[in-house]
Amino acid sequence: MKLKPVSENSRRRLLQAFGDVDYLVPLLIVGLLLLLAGISIFRAKRTQSQSSNVILYCAQDQVFAEPILAEFTKQTGIAVKPVFDSEAVKTVGLANRLLAERDHPVCDVFWGNEEFRTRQLAAAGVFRAMNGWTAFGQRSRRLVVRQDRFAEVFSNQYSVNQSKRLPNTDPLVTDYLPLAALTNSAFCGRVSLALPLFGTTATHFLALRQHWGESNWLVWCRALAANRPFLEEGNSHVVKRVARGEALIGLTDSDDITAAQREGLPVAALPIFPASLLIPNTLGLIAKPKPNPAAEKLYEFLQSPAVHEQLITAAALEPEMPATNTLRPNWPVLLRDLDRATDQLKEVFQR
Numbered sequence: 001m002k003l004k005p006v007s008e009n010s011r012r013r014l015l016q017a018f019g020d021v022d023y024l025v026p027l028l029i030v031g032l033l034l035l036l037a038g039i040s041i042f043r044a045k046r047t048q049s050q051s052s053n054v055i056l057y058c059a060q061d062q063v064f065a066e067p068i069l070a071e072f073t074k075q076t077g078i079a080v081k082p083v084f085d086s087e088a089v090k091t092v093g094l095a096n097r098l099l100a101e102r103d104h105p106v107c108d109v110f111w112g113n114e115e116f117r118t119r120q121l122a123a124a125g126v127f128r129a130m131n132g133w134t135a136f137g138q139r140s141r142r143l144v145v146r147q148d149r150f151a152e153v154f155s156n157q158y159s160v161n162q163s164k165r166l167p168n169t170d171p172l173v174t175d176y177l178p179l180a181a182l183t184n185s186a187f188c189g190r191v192s193l194a195l196p197l198f199g200t201t202a203t204h205f206l207a208l209r210q211h212w213g214e215s216n217w218l219v220w221c222r223a224l225a226a227n228r229p230f231l232e233e234g235n236s237h238v239v240k241r242v243a244r245g246e247a248l249i250g251l252t253d254s255d256d257i258t259a260a261q262r263e264g265l266p267v268a269a270l271p272i273f274p275a276s277l278l279i280p281n282t283l284g285l286i287a288k289p290k291p292n293p294a295a296e297k298l299y300e301f302l303q304s305p306a307v308h309e310q311l312i313t314a315a316a317l318e319p320e321m322p323a324t325n326t327l328r329p330n331w332p333v334l335l336r337d338l339d340r341a342t343d344q345l346k347e348v349f350q351r
Contacts, residue, residue, distance in 0.1 A: 054298045055106060056082045057094045059113040060281060061255075064316040072301050078294045083107070092117060092198045098126050098286070108295035110284035111302060116203040118282035119331045120338070127284040128291075135280040137308055137317035140326070141204050143178055143270040144242050144250045144257050150268075153249055178273045179208070182249070183223035191229040192238045192247035196345055200235065200253055204277045207329040209341050211275070221348045231349060236260075243267050253279065258315035276326045281317065 058065050062084045069080045085093045095117040098107060102124065110127075112118045118133055127133045145153045182191050194201040209217040230247055232238050238250040239257055243265040257269045285299045301307065311317040 052078050052294055054078060054080050054108045054292065054294045056080050056109045056111060056298065057085075057098065057107045058082045058111045059085050059094055060111050061113075061316065064311060064314050065111065068302070068307055068310060072298060076294075076297055076301075078297060080298065092202070095121055099124055102126055105286050105288050107286050108288070108292050109298050109302075110282075110286065112282035112284070114200045114203050114279045115282055116206065116329075116331070116334065118284055120335055121284060123332075123335055126286060128287045131285070132287070133282060133284040134303060135282045136303055137281050137311060138320070139200075139279045139316075139318055140254045140272055141200065141277045141279065142252060142254050142257060142272070144239055144252050144267050145248070145270065146242055146245060147266045147268050149245075149248060178270065179251075179275050180220065182229075182251070183220065183227050185227075187227060187248060189228045190248035191224070191227060192232060192241045192250035193229055193252070194233070194235050194238060195231045196349060197342065200277075200279050201251070202342075202345070203279070204251075204327075205345060206334055206338070206341050207277050207327045208275060209344075210329055210334055210337070211327055218344065218348075221345070225348050231351075239265070239267055254318050255316050262315065272324050272326060274325050274327075276324075277329075278324070278326055281311070 056069070062082075065082065065084075069082060073079055083094070094110065094112075098105075098110060098121055101107065105126075110118070110121065110133075115135055118135070121127060122133050181187070196202050196205040205221070208220075212220070230238075230241055232241065235252040235256045236259070238247075238252040239260040241247045242250040243260060254269060257267055260267050283299055283302050285295060308317070312319055
């Protein structure tokens with residue numbers, strides 16, 4: 001097919017429609033530059049928006065954490081997206097999630113409510129190599145009773161010979177009477193504790209295993225299980241069962257006792273004893289190929305004295321107390337023995 005040449009009239013009409021070609025080219029260049037600048041600004045704003053967000057995996061109770069996170073956002077403009085854990089699998093659920101995501105981390109900062117699982121994550125390389133995690137503040141493991149049943153508790157607690165499952169010469173009885181007494185026949189069906197596979201209860205039991213020795217510890221665990229305790233979903237359930245009078249004594253955390261007292265429940269904590277365990281809060285900064293500056297700010301903010309005091313005021317932590325004679329675990333050894341000890345706990349307490 002032979003194309004016809006463009007007539008002079010057609011050429012003139014094109015020039016009238018689009019203007020002089022020499023004028024059109026600069027306009028196209030300017031338009032292209034403006035488009036590229038817009039794309040660059042959009043990408044910069046998107047990057048800034050992403051770096052102004054922090055994903056927090058939080059084992060601290062939501063009621064205590066949320067006001068602190070809101071204050072951080074107010075001061076910095078950085079939005080925090082928290083992921084909370086359920087009380088039944090407190091800390092362990094988030095720790096397992098962090099281990100599963102280790103090669104492709106989603107979380108920026110981890111806020112734990114006890115030390116052992118944080119050390120487990122650190123040993124697995126989940127946190128930044130330098131200044132990757134820290135501990136602050138403390139709670140304690142306590143025995144809780146109703147205020148109107150002290151006399152009954154103490155008469156049973158110190159009648160060691162009521163235990164049909166522990167010999168009176170056993171070091172558990174002579175040195176660690178409060179926990180050994182939980183196996184007394186008078187406490188049968190009247191003890192409450194969280195299932196010792198998760199959270200602070202699991203850590204406490206693992207520390208007891210190390211301190212007493214595996215053989216003594218297994219004797220005590222089996223005697224306790226044979227006494228048919230209430231195995232609860234979490235430590236707050238322990239306190240509430242004791243408050244209702246369904247259990248005579250419970251093994252729980254100090255903050256759960258204080259929270260119940262603030263609700264008007266008639267419960268009281270027994271004093272710290274040698275087999276008690278002090279429990280700090282922990283913070284971990286997740287190792288990522290590209291660090292998030294906003295995560296560093298949250299990590300530092302949560303360590304501040306103001307946050308510490310706020311948690312004490314809210315009774316999430318206890319005031320610092322003088323040095324006490326409590327358990328001092330060898331954490332590397334505890335980590336080494338974790339799988340075997342966990343299997344033993346499952347064998348004894350899972351029903």
